[in-house]
Structures are given as C-alpha cells and as structure tokens.
Amino acid sequence: xxxxxxxxxxxxxxxxxxxxxxxxxxxxxxxDANTHxxxxxxxxxxxxxxxxxxxxxxxxFFTADGLYQITTRENEAAGYPIGLMRCEGRGMMEDRxxxxxxxxxxxxxxxxxxxxxxxxxxxxxxxxxxxxxxSVFRTMQSGDASxxxxxxxxxxxxxxxxxxxxxxxxxxxxxxxxxxxxVLPL
Amino acid sequence: xxxxxxxxxxHSTGPVSAPLSAPxxxxxxxxxxxxxxxxSDPEIYAQEQERIFRGPIWNFVCMExxxxxxxxxxxxxxxxxxxxxxxxxxxxxxxxxxxxxxKGALVxxxxxxxxxxxxxxxxxxxxGLDGQLKTVAFRHGLKGKGGMPEDFDSTKHRLQPLxxxxxxxxxxxxxxxxxEPLDQYLGAPMSKFLERNLGRPLKILGxxxxxxxxxxxxxxxxxxxxxxxxxxxxFYTTFKVxxxxxxxxxxxxxxxxxxxxxxxxATLDQAGEYKNANVHSAKFESNLAGPELxxxxxxxxxxxxxxxxxxxxxxxxxxxxxxLAVRYFVPRGVDKTELFWVFLGYExxxxxxxxxxxxxxxLTGAAGLVSLEDGCINEFVQRGSTTSPDxxxxxxxxxxxxxxNESSRATEASVRGFWHGYRNIMGFN
Numbered sequence: 001x002x003x004x005x006x007x008x009x010x011x012x013x014x015x016x017x018x019x020x021x022x023x024x025x026x027x028x029x030x031x032d033a034n035t036h037x038x039x040x041x042x043x044x045x046x047x048x049x050x051x052x053x054x055x056x057x058x059x060x061f062f063t064a065d066g067l068y069q070i071t072t073r074e075n076e077a078a079g080y081p082i083g084l085m086r087c088e089g090r091g092m093m094e095d096r097x098x099x100x101x102x103x104x105x106x107x108x109x110x111x112x113x114x115x116x117x118x119x120x121x122x123x124x125x126x127x128x129x130x131x132x133x134x135s136v137f138r139t140m141q142s143g144d145a146s147x148x149x150x151x152x153x154x155x156x157x158x159x160x161x162x163x164x165x166x167x168x169x170x171x172x173x174x175x176x177x178x179x180x181x182x183v184l185p186l
Numbered sequence: 187x188x189x190x191x192x193x194x195x196x197h198s199t200g201p202v203s204a205p206l207s208a209p210x211x212x213x214x215x216x217x218x219x220x221x222x223x224x225x226s227d228p229e230i231y232a233q234e235q236e237r238i239f240r241g242p243i244w245n246f247v248c249m250e251x252x253x254x255x256x257x258x259x260x261x262x263x264x265x266x267x268x269x270x271x272x273x274x275x276x277x278x279x280x281x282x283x284x285x286x287x288x289k290g291a292l293v294x295x296x297x298x299x300x301x302x303x304x305x306x307x308x309x310x311x312x313x314g315l316d317g318q319l320k321t322v323a324f325r326h327g328l329k330g331k332g333g334m335p336e337d338f339d340s341t342k343h344r345l346q347p348l349x350x351x352x353x354x355x356x357x358x359x360x361x362x363x364x365x366e367p368l369d370q371y372l373g374a375p376m377s378k379f380l381e382r383n384l385g386r387p388l389k390i391l392g393x394x395x396x397x398x399x400x401x402x403x404x405x406x407x408x409x410x411x412x413x414x415x416x417x418x419x420x421f422y423t424t425f426k427v428x429x430x431x432x433x434x435x436x437x438x439x440x441x442x443x444x445x446x447x448x449x450x451x452a453t454l455d456q457a458g459e460y461k462n463a464n465v466h467s468a469k470f471e472s473n474l475a476g477p478e479l480x481x482x483x484x485x486x487x488x489x490x491x492x493x494x495x496x497x498x499x500x501x502x503x504x505x506x507x508x509x510l511a512v513r514y515f516v517p518r519g520v521d522k523t524e525l526f527w528v529f530l531g532y533e534x535x536x537x538x539x540x541x542x543x544x545x546x547x548x549l550t551g552a553a554g555l556v557s558l559e560d561g562c563i564n565e566f567v568q569r570g571s572t573t574s575p576d577x578x579x580x581x582x583x584x585x586x587x588x589x590x591n592e593s594s595r596a597t598e599a600s601v602r603g604f605w606h607g608y609r610n611i612m613g614f615n
Contacts, residue, residue, distance in 0.1 A: 068604070070553065081540070082283050082392025082547035083531040092476030092548075096555070103420035105559045176297075177524065178396040181561030182553035 010101075030129065031120050039120050039128055040177035042164045047113035047134075050185060056098065058185060060165075063158060067092060067168040070186055073151070074176050084173075084182055100183050111148070111184055112137045127167065130155040138184055139141055149173045149186055203232045212614050213578055217602040218586040223575035224443065225401040225568060227443035227574065231520040232611075237612055238499055239517075240263025242365040244358040246501040246514050247271055247281055249528060251355060252298065257315065259299040264359055269348065270294045270304065271357060274315035282317040282345035282358035293345065304345070307421045317345035353377070354384035356501070356512070372497065373439045379446050379495055382486065383505050384512075391543060395526045396552035400564035401516040402500065403608070408564055409494055409502045409513070410600035412436060412447045413583045418563060421549070421556045431455055431477060434492075435592035441610075442588045442603030443498030447595055451491035466481050479549075481542050482507040496600075498607055505554070508539070509546035521568055525561075527551045581605075 030036070042061070049057050063066060071083025087093045116133035124131060131154055140150035151173035158167045171186045206229050211220035224230055239245060247262040255271040260271045261284060268284040270293065288295050288305040293306045293313065303320060304313040310323040319340045327333030348359040358368055369377060388611040398405060408414070416429050434449035474480065483581035484491075485508060495503045502513040512528040527550070531543045571577070584597020587608045591597050609615060 019290070072394050075394070078390075078393075080390060080392040080529075080550075081544045084394060084551055084553040086544065086548055088478070088545070089476055091474070092479060094475045095479065099421060104555070105418060105420075106562050128397050147329075148280075174392050178394065178552035178561075180398065180565065181396060181558040184556055 012119040013137070020151055031122050035128070036118075036120055036129070038164060039130060040118055043115055043118060043130075043132060043153070043155075044156065046166075047115055049108070051112055055097045055184075058097060059090040061091060062166045062169070063160060066093075066166050067088050067170070068166070068185065069168075070173065070182070072176050073172055073174050076172050084178070085185070096185070104183055106143055106181055106183050107165070110139045111186075112139070113186075126159060128155075128157045130157060134186070147180070148179060149175070151186075200280055204229070206230065206233070210251055212609060215586070217588055217605040218580070218582050220581065220605055221575070222571040222577050222579065225404060225573045226443070226520060226575060227563065228520050231401075233519070233557040233612065234517075235265045235267075237265055238608075239267070240361040241611060242362040243499060243611070244360050244365060244368050244371050244497075245499070246497065246512075247357050247359050249355055249388070249390065249512065250279075251388055253279060253357070255300070256584060257300045257316075259294055259296075260300060261294050261297055264348065264361065266517060267567050268292060269359065270345070271359075272304070272315040272317075278316070279350050279357060280316050281348040281350045283348070285346065286311055287319060287345065288322075298555070311343075313345055317347055325475045335373070338535040354380045355388045356380075356384065371610055372444065373441075375437055375494070376439050376444045376446070376497065379437075379493070380497075380503065382488075382502055383493070383495070383510060384530075389531045389533050389535070390528060391531050391540070392529040392547060393527065394552060395524050396561055396565055397518070398515075398523050398525055398561055399521060400568040401521055401524045402515055403604075404500060404564040404567055405515050405523055405560070406496070406604055408560055409496055410445055410447075410604055411598060412494075412600065413598050414563075415447075415494075416444040418559050419556050429449065429454060429456075430594070430596050433489075434595050436590055436595055436597060436599050437592070438588060438590045438600060438603045441607055442499075443607035444496055445600040445603055446495045447600065448490045448492060449595070450489040452489060463580045467574070479545055479555075481545065483539065483542065490567035496604075498604070504550065506549060507546055508542050509549055511550060521572070525552075 004006060046061050049061070067091065068087040070085040075083050105179055114135045118130045118132035120128055120130040131152055133152050135150045136148045137145055140143040151171060154170040154172065156167040157164055173186070210221065210223065210230065213221065222247070223436050245264045247264060247269060250272050251509065252258070252260040253271050256273050256275045256277065260270050260350050270282050270284045272280045274280060284292050284294055287312050288306065288307065288309055291306055291308045291400055293304050303315065309318065312321045314320050322334060322450055323339065325330060325334050348361055349365065351358050353368055354374065365371065372380070431451045431454060432451060433453035434447070437446040439445065475484065491507060493505045500515045504511055504513065510530045513525060515523050515525045518524050529547055533541050535543070550553050552558065552561060579597045584591060584599050588599055588602035591599050
C-alpha cells in the first residue's frame, strides 16, 4: 500500500547519506507515543535554538561526525551533490557559526520556524528516521517579514547515552532561489 | 550627451525603445565616474534590453550539459526575454523565443524537459525541436466547418530563432545578425583561459540561484572589482585563499568588456597593509575546526589558484582552489537580478577530487562562506544611491583608465573596463 512505498522512499533518501550504508530498512511501523513526543521535542528545541539566535548551541544537536546539509528539490531530483551548505562533523558546523558571528557581513535578520508534524519510523539498530515539513519566515531590520523558505527535513536521529541527536539532518528546500542570501542554518 | 544608438547597435532587432526623457550626461572624467542614475532609471533599463541584450552581443543562455541529448529542452532568458534551448535529433542546438507564434503564450513551462516536439498548451500548436510549426489543431476545421483560411502558410509561423554558438560547454545566443563570430567576440586571451578552465568534458555538480535586490550592472561591477574581494570577504583573507599580496593580475579583453583576475596562492608575501589598514577582513585569525573544507589539490601547472573571469554582459566563471562554477545573472527589473550558480567538475575527476569540489562548494553560492556578502552588498549600493541619481560613483583605484595590470589587483581597472564597453554600446558618450 501507499504507506509502505512512501516509507521505503523516505528511508532511501535518508540512508543515502548515512555513515553505515549497509543497513537496510525494516521500518514499517510507527514509533510509540512517548518516543514520538521525545523526537518531536528535539525538532522543536532545534527550531527554537535557531529562532532565538543561540547559534553556539546549534552544533550540539548533532553527533560529533553528524551531517548537516541544505540543498534544493532540483538538486535532489538531479542527484547533484552540491547544494547550499554542507557540514560534515561538528567542527565544520562550529566554523559556520563562527563565520556568521565574526566574519560574514549581512543585514541583521531573525528567523521564525513553523514546523509540521513529523512522520517517524524506528530502525532495527535503535535509531530513527523522520520526515517533517517546515516554513521559515525572515524578519529584516526594515520590519519586512516574509516567507524565506519552505521544504522538508529528512533526519536520521540517534540516541547517544539518553540524548537524542541528529546523525544527519538534510534540509531540502522547495525553491531553487534564495532571497538575498542564506547565512543562518534552517 | 546624445542617447542616439551607436553604429554598432543600429541593427539590433526587436522593439526600439524610446529616447530618454532627459538625456544622460556622462561625467567628463569618463570611466572613472558612473552616474547613479544608470542603476535606477527604468528608461535606461528598457534601452539596455534593446541595445545590449537584443543587440550585437553573445548572451550566455545555459550549459551544453543542460541539453546534452536529442529532445532535451531547457528554458532560459536573454535579458528579460524568455527563450527555449533545444537539441534536435540531428544534434543541432536551437535557441528560440519562448513565445507561441499564435497568441504569444509561453510554449515551454518547465525548467527542463525531454520531448520530441514542443506544444503550446493554449491551442495545441505544435513545433519541431527546431522551432518550425508542424501542426495546427483543427487546421481544416471539424466536419468541413471552420479551420484556417486557404492561404494559411505554416512555414510563416515558427518560433522566432536566435543565432546560436557554443564554446567549452557554454551555449550562447544573439538576436543580432551583426554580432561578430563568438571566437572574435571573446578574443584569444579570454578563449584561452576559458579553455584552461572548461575545455574538457564537464559534469554539473549542483545548481541554485539567489535573488539580489539591485540593478544587474552592480553585480557586473562587483565581479570585476578585485579591490573589494579581499576586504569584504573575510574568509578569503583569513585563510589565505586570495589576498592582494599574492602574485596576480588583471587582464582586459580588447574592447574591455571581458576580464580575467587571477592570483597564485603559493606566492603569498604577507603585506603589512592588511594589518595596518585595520580592515575588517584581517581580524578573523581563527583556524578552521573542520579543515577538510579547504582540502585542495593543484590542478594546473601555471600556479594560478584563484581566478574570476567575466564575459560581457552577464557571464562569470570562477575557479577558487578546486571550486569551479559558472555564474550568470538575469535582469528581473531595474532593481532586481537573479544570480544563478552552476557548480562544475570534470568527467575525469576521481571520487576524492569530486569530494573536494563538493566540500569547497561551501565557499561560494547564496550561502557561500566567501561569497554570501555579495548577495547584500550590491543592494546596499542600490539603496544608498537610488535617491541621488544626479550623483556619481568615484572609481580611481589603480588609475583613471581601463588597462590590464599584470602586477597588481589593487585596482578598479576591470570595473572601468566594463563602463568603457557599456558606454560604447549604449551610446552614452
């Protein structure tokens, strides 16, 4: 049925970037309500961290060798590896955060993430894969507030000693076109 | 001064724009000054569409890789004009205005497509991949009634073609019969450097665009401006990717339309000026926590590790370390421009080399650690200057003329070169 097909497709696109490509999907059922709540809370905390400009905390949402990528629907469909941002490991994420604080020049701006409910599936190794939609509104110094990006998160979430973290978070934005520039992670 | 078209633009096709309501007087200092009015005047913008984009120049439209196979279709723009690029079954490339010969509707809507023919959705007029009209729905009516008149001649209704030329995987088009052959348009030094960077089978590694809120010429200036590059873009300087105290230079084409700016990283001889000038870009002294970002290999024996090349009016090729990309920009209004990025590698790259290009993809683009400032800096100029059309920019770094300089990039020579070419083609003398 459609549900199983969609799940397999979701899993295919998530595992494409996992560090252990040999794992295969056995994810056909949803997680229990408590796990669903915990993972959804991780997503909420991640969004609030960015919306509240706590950029120093952002790399901590990932495992030490975690992947963060922003790309477009067009690149994803064509199988092109270069999107807009790619951090492999927390070090590169820290570099990004340092650069946006002291190196990069841009007009001050604030983001507001609105998250959609997540579809979450457990994996046999105890990790989870998830897909959720988002929209991000951006407010500029002028007071101009506008829709900056819409898209989906494709996540691989692991439990590290009781702490849920992203092994990978791939952000697929719908548009090919970024208004002005992209400096804050989504 | 007079706004009369110069001889070289007199044969451009398409609508002839009205003369300016108030003539543009270019400052007596010549290319060392630019009146701010050229960035905000809608009448000048309209004249540019005619004299430049529909005039005697070659416009970059897309990569040959976008239309690699027969039946491949790609929509693009020449200035503001929407065009379709196709490859027919004889491998021939065609560029045509994306406008049905019947009612003027867009014929192709998708960015990319693969079809044996082109069909307008409005009344199903059907064209070959070469733009020739093949069939008209209900041409002979239904049940003997209706239909086109007897004298209807399908050969007189085709998609309006442009001239097409390719070089190093780049597809160019021109509206004008007067445009010189592409190799002459580029000239030998520009062609040679394009061949160095793009002259082998290419592989597209990624694409995206960004909307920048400024006149297209501010970006054309920006990519020619070697003076700003290491001052605004902190990341370059801090990690010693590109600094003005490396050996490097500026080469202008004969007409000064196109340029090359290059640097050799291995020749860095750190100048005190970066520290003494208290420039923002020299303050960031951290080492990378993720150094694999800048992992690179020497691809060429000429020692050049950073280059930016422009082809008038809207094409840019950059090669920084191993990050190779084509950028091109499309005017979307007098104060709006869409900047496209096409990240490239070579078919011959091995996995490790492609990986380095992918990681260095972080340096440029709309979120580039090096380049993201360019998304807003031109807008700052637009916002700062738009209410002062009678004032002008001062462009005297490195002199007052537009000449090549193979010893220093602390110069605005290429920017002056752009204005030299622009004034000629626009007749702003």
